Amino acid sequence: MTEEQARQALAACRVKIDEVDLRLLELLNQRTRIVEEIGRIKGECGLPIYEPKREDQVFQNVMEHNHGPMPSDAVRRVFERIIDEMRKLQRIRMEK
Amino acid sequence: MTEEQARQALAACRVKIDEVDLRLLELLNQRTRIVEEIGRIKGECGLPIYEPKREDQVFQNVMEHNHGPMPSDAVRRVFERIIDEMRKLQRIRMEK
Secondary structure (H helix, E strand, C coil): CCHHHHHHHHHHHHHHHHHHHHHHHHHHHHHHHHHHHHHHHHHHHCCCCCCHHHHHHHHHHHHHHCCCCCCHHHHHHHHHHHHHHHHHHHHHHHHC | CCHHHHHHHHHHHHHHHHHHHHHHHHHHHHHHHHHHHHHHHHHHHCCCCCCHHHHHHHHHHHHHHCCCCCCHHHHHHHHHHHHHHHHHHHHHHHHC
């Protein structure tokens, strides 16, 4: 592969990554809207935000369905970050 | 809203979240495959894995397109985790 061919191949990969990232962003916002709805329901009924059992189910769902190439421990860490951010958001919304 | 209604509404939200999560998982694996391709090209040409300028572009792409409800700083932290995991993976693959 010449340097020019490599440059072009990398550029094409990056266009694809940017597209995937915007779809990830869309799904993160979709997930946030559902979590906000959960927050409203819980707030109305005085239920706790943090439910470790439900969080375990969330991890189990993604781990069970993961066939790679992303390793399961990496998937888990990404979802830990997502869940953590959404939990923070629920707390902020409920304090308002 | 009665407790039973709340229970049902929460269950419906959770089904939706599980669906969104499987789509997120699919995209994460799709992104990983592209990153692996980038790793192969870079490995072949002896190019460095870590390119801070490109990583800035990745953040800029998602931040510019984010219209919420997920706050931009939360989006950034989630993508930092994703990029970090993929960088780790590229290193492991290139050491093989």
